[in-house]
Amino acid sequence: ETNEAEKVVFSVPSYACQRRISLDNHNTIFTDALSLLAEKAELSNEDGRGVAFRRAAAVLKSLPRTVTDMEQLKGLPCLGDHSQRVIKDILENGVSSEVKLTTQNERFKALKVLTGIFGVGTKTADRWFREGIRNLTQLRNSAPSLNRAQQAGLEHYDDLNQAVTKDEADAIGEIVEKAVLAVSPRSEVTLTGGFRRGKLTGHDVDFLITHPEEGKEVGLMPKVVSWLESRGYLLYQKTTRNSYLESEDGPGRPSSNMDRFERCFSIFRLEKTERLNAKKPEALAENGAQPQEDVTCSISGHMQLQDKDSQDEQPTGDKLWRAVRVDLVVSPISQFAFALLGWTGSKLFERELRRWAGHEKAMSLSSHALYDNNQNIYLRAASEEEIFAHLGLEYIHPFERNA
Ligand code: GTP
Ligand code: MN
Ligand code: MN
Known part of the structure; x- marks a missing residue:
């Protein structure tokens, strides 16, 4: 029998950037469903609906216990009628009929x-x-x-739809660091994206590169890319110049800023070393942490069978390397904290930070800068902590930005 006093009541602030959301999700049964419906909306160009489902999922991710009763949802933010219907369906039937229909x-x-x-x-x-x-x-x-x-x-379809492990991310980190230090010895490489949030797997590996002396990062990306390319590490790369322009009173000189913030989308060729081969999937669970998201990277079984062409070169079928998506970003040191915050994610956490800044503080936040629309000034920051302080938010550790 359910006793009224035993019912757990939750309280959650309305912006995801006000919450601490670790990878320890007690409500995956609901959040998986809501994320799938978000994906369905995004694939139908219904972005507003997609965000609504992602916000609902982020509320459930932040709860310290599993939801067992619709009553517990009373007073929680971001749970619209549609999301509540999905949760109710799962509570009553174990599955969401809408999710089931969607997957078919x-x-x-x-x-x-x-x-x-x-x-x-x-x-x-x-x-x-x-x-x-x-x-x-x-x-x-x-x-x-x-x-x-x-x-x-x-x-490289099969490889790129196979989750990247933390060991593989670290192995690529060593290569990227070697490349960066070879072309610019004082430069620094920082792992960002999901792996910085403590995830054990990802769809790619993200790195932010900077130099302690402002301006010395200019021209770095092409050199890093050439170094990697000449050693056969890149299967594909596309370097794009960031078109970000700052106003006169912003940090840095506008005229020379055009080509300072560069990004490289790439596909790495990662050798399967003994170390990586020896690591069995079970070994992941021994760390105490559970791989949470993105084990779904490989979508369904049939893809394994389809990519015959790429296996021809290895008649054994045991390819000695794999393709991995890697994102490289170069930031001037004056914008580093903003770039780090912007590239650590999660995507929803970033979106919520910008919404908070705009709606609650009349500020504009980007991966380059924070602008105060009341004072008409850029607010400088040398660390993520300073940015949270400017925004009037409690500091949230990267491990707790898994909205
Ligand atoms: P997995 O890669 O699946 O593990 O998740 P992830 O969180 O690392 O996602 P992803 O690599 O797609 O993005 C990492 C972070 O970079 C997210 O916070 C994104 O919002 C951010 N990001 C991605 N693309 C861009 C971009 O073009 N510009 C900026 N400013 N940020 C971006
Ligand atoms: Mn990533
Ligand atoms: Mn990325």
Whole structure:
């Protein structure tokens, strides 16, 4: 029998950036469902609905216990009618009927596979779907014109849809560090993205590069990329110049700022060393932590069978290397704290930080700067802690930004 006094009541602040959300999620049964519905909305160009589901999931992720009764949701923020219906369905039936229908939906399944190709967004995937393309075999046979990114994405499809482990991220970190130090000895490399939030797996590896002396980071990215390329570490790379421009009174000189903040989307060729091969999946669980998200990186079984072409060079089927997506970003030291905060994520945490800044503080936050719209000044910061302080927020450790 349920005693009124035993019912756990939760209290959660309305912005995700006010909460501490570790990887210790007690409500995966609900958050997995809500995340899938967010994905479905995003694949249908219903971004507003997608964010609503992601916000609802982030509320449940922050709870210290598993939700067992709809009563416990009273007073919680960000839980709209639709999200509540999904939660109720799961509480009553063990599964959400909408999730079940979605996973069986032809369009959802096809768009998931097609957008799972690096370089393919919703728009392209949707066009292919309307042309009758449902899977990789049909895509290969219909031979639509693919850009360089998509060709690489298709070629390395299986590898890139296989979760990257922390060991692999560290191995790539060593290579990136070696490259950066070789071309600029005092430069610094920082692991960002999900791995900085303590995740044990990821869809890629993200690095932020800076130099302690302002301006010395200029021109670094092409040198790092050449170093990596000449040693055969890159299967694909695209370096893009960041078009960010600051106003006159911002940090740095506007005229020379154009080419300071560069990004490189790449695909690394990572040798499978003894160390990485020896690591069995079970070994992950021994650390006490559980791999939470993104074990779903590989979407469904059939993909394993499809990529015959890329295995031809290794008749044994035991490829001695794997492809890994890597993002490199170079930031001037004056913007480093903002870049670090902006590239650590999670995506929802970042979105909520910017919403908090705009709506609650009349400030504009980006990965470059924080602008105070009342005082009309840029607020400088040398650390993430200082940015949280400017925003009037308690400092949230990266491990607790897993909204
Ligand atoms: P996994 O890679 O799946 O483990 O998750 P992740 O959290 O690392 O995601 P991802 O690598 O996609 O992004 C890492 C962080 O970089 C997120 O906070 C993103 O918001 C941020 N980010 C990604 N792309 C951009 C971009 O083009 N500009 C800026 N400023 N930030 C970006
Ligand atoms: Mn990442
Ligand atoms: Mn990334």
